[in-house]
Amino acid sequence: MCRNSRSLESRSRDVLERLNIALYPYHKDRISDRIPGTCDWFVTHRTFKVWQESPKSQLLWVSTNPGCGKSVMMRYLVESVLTSNASRTVLYFFFNDDSEDKRSIVNAMRCILYQLFKQHPNLLTDKILERFETDDRITNSFSELWDILFLAAKQNANKTIICLLDALDECDKSGASQLIEALGKVYKNETANRNLKFLIASRPYDYIRQGLRPLMINGQSLIHLSDEGEAEMKDLSREIDIFIRAKVNTIGDQLQLTNEERNSLDKGIIGIKGIAEITSSLPQSVDEAYERILSKSTDAEQAKILLHVVIGAARPLSVPEINFVLTLQDDHTSYSDLNLEPDYRCIERIKSICGLFIIITYAFLDYSAKHWTAHLLASDIQMEPLNPSLLKLCDGHETLSRNWIRICWDNSTADVPYGYTSAILASYFGLVSVVQHLKNVANIDWKSKDTKHGRSALSWAAGNGHSAVVQFLTRRIWWRRGKGRRAVDSKDWHDRTPLSWAIMNGHEEAAKILLEAGASIDSMDQVGATPLDYAKCRRLHGLISNAKTIMVKLHSLGQLGMVIRKW
Incomplete structure (x- = not known):
């Protein structure tokens, strides 16, 4: 019996070694810590609370534009919010497009399973061990690793398992599509594991939105922070102000700035010479970030036209006006020649072309209050x-x-x-x-x-x-x-x-x-x-x-x- 026990330990250790990607905690720890007063918009949001407290398995997708602090929020959830309840097992992976290893959906699944079996060694049953031992390529197969996750979850039905995947848009596109397809199959199945939940954060790229849309229709939870969520954006704007003030205080301490200098820095009051110096020497990483965003455009030429028009306009343009710009061709001789698509489809088109650079607001009151003088x-x-x-x-x-x-x-x-x-x-x-x-x-x-x-x-x-x-x-x-x-x-x-x-x-x-x-x-x-x-x-x-x-x-x-x- 002792020999069999040692054999099981040895077999389990071998599986963990095959699954282990040593640097996965670093991918999380490189993200900045939450500043007090931030991330509250999310953890107090009714939809998050419903998802968190729901007894059934649900998918929650958080989608915001760059710079809104999604990754900081996800680290906060992993380290504080979700782990505060002992009945939960929290598993995570932070995608990053700076290397192939961090873009791989297979590596994400390996890390998820490694964390699960490390926290609950009893889930490495003979049945699961045999699957690893009889297939040398199993750790390179998303579908096999996905099946094992659900098999292990069934064996631990009394404990909620939460999988957090940050920056899905930085996962390689084929891998992200595999995950979205697999999630679709899970949540269309009424007998799916009730103790397994997913929380995914990403930028609002069209291929992710389209892939998840059937699940939204099917009643899955969704928080979508973009130009549509005015209340969320207002809260988020307030938290960005908190973040800026905290950074100003940090810089002030490092450089021993006076209160007046800190106030000037906080308000962004910089002389023209300082502005010229700063903007003429932006860090290369900023340029690279914008290049990566533009590289995801579905039509680079249309993106160029659209951005030129928006930047050159004397006032913000309406969706019908943008629709007209994108539809107009050289051979059109009258308005009747145009075959304008519905505004709701045009909005999707704008987002797929260069959505992260353009914000669409829907409140006519807000628009008219801001721009009535220009029209007048x-x-x-x-x-x-x-x-x-x-x-x-x-x-x-x-x-x-x-x-x-x-x-x-x-x-x-x-x-x-x-x-x-x-x-x-x-x-x-x-x-x-x-x-x-x-x-x-x-x-x-x-x-x-x-x-x-x-x-x-x-x-x-x-x-x-x-x-x-x-x-x-x-x-x-x-x-x-x-x-x-x-x-x-x-x-x-x-x-x-x-x-x-x-x-x-x-x-x-x-x-x-x-x-x-x-x-x-x-x-x-x-x-x-x-x-x-x-x-x-x-x-x-x-x-x-x-x-x-x-x-x-x-x-x-x-x-x-x-x-x-x-x-």
Whole structure:
């Protein structure tokens, strides 16, 4: 009996050696630890809780775009959340496309079985041992290893077994397809093991989505974090902010930064020279990451066209507009020649072409709140009759105004002017008719600045390229005793003038108007740059030449002493 026992131990040890891939824990441990306050969006999500507590076998697919912290979350689940219950056995594999070994679905199954038999040696029964001993190639066969997983799970029916597979999109495509097909067979079978659950995380590539779609229809659990999940994305955005602040504190400790420097780093306030230096020397790994994403496109030429159109558009495009762009051919002579596919299929097509670079939002309220001013300015509508409504929208004390501004700037990365006045808001969005109307309002202070950036109405209009507003505001200005120069060269918290902002953002027409109003071309900001420096950086040679001509003209006319005319 003792000899038979030792023989069983020896046989089991041989099987474990054949299954073992020594570095599999490293694949997990190379992932960053969770920062407190992150991953909560997932572990508190109702769908996750239902899946976690369900007595039956279920598949949960978590799909998000790059950079959302899926792998950090999966490590957290493996090490803390799911292992907190002793009745569960947690098995895992983290795919990575930096080597063939980490891309292999067979290696994933070997690691899963190794962990299972290491934690529960009693599951290596004679029946399973014989399968390994009679087939030398069994450890190279996905289907054989898959069958053994389910055979072992049946022998341990009182214990829930959870298999976590991270970054399925980085598994080789044929292997991922094998897994998806095998899962499909399992979950279509009502007699499948009730104690075996799967949690898969990946990017939302079309071949994975299409493969799993029949299971979604069949009632399997799904959390799909992308542009569709607004509530999840809001929570995720908050957690990304937590992550950034934690990283800022780490960098601050390492470099012994002051609180002011940490705040500047946290807010992303970097001088133009710093931005140029950073963006001109991106790590090679960043380029490689984008190349890998693009390499998964189903149509590289269409991806090129689509990205050119999206980047070149003056505003976000709608799905029907993108549909039109992708369908239009050289031989089409009229709209009737187009055979446009339904929008829902176009959305799938966009995602398969370059889905990870394009976000599709479905809420028309969100879209209209963010972009109604762009549509209004591009239309032929007479503005004067709309002034009463526009004035309400630009009044920060109105509930209507607060609601649309909140939506417009919610989670925005733009430098929005908190602590704004009606004049600042109207100038920010280029609503010239409102600006003109406000000139008759007695208590409007045109030199007032927002509380976040210290920028005036003229600064915001110039920075956003609203030439008509800039023209109106500077037309009210003439020079006497230098007061007007202070108004047109009004500086924000970083000592940047309206001319600096116009040039930095490439708005030559607005810059020209400011120059003609006497704006200084050599006013220096806190990073030591002048409007002339910014013009050189953007290679606005025509503007530089024009500035010199205007300065000569102003000097010859003796207009350097103009001031603001009374409003």
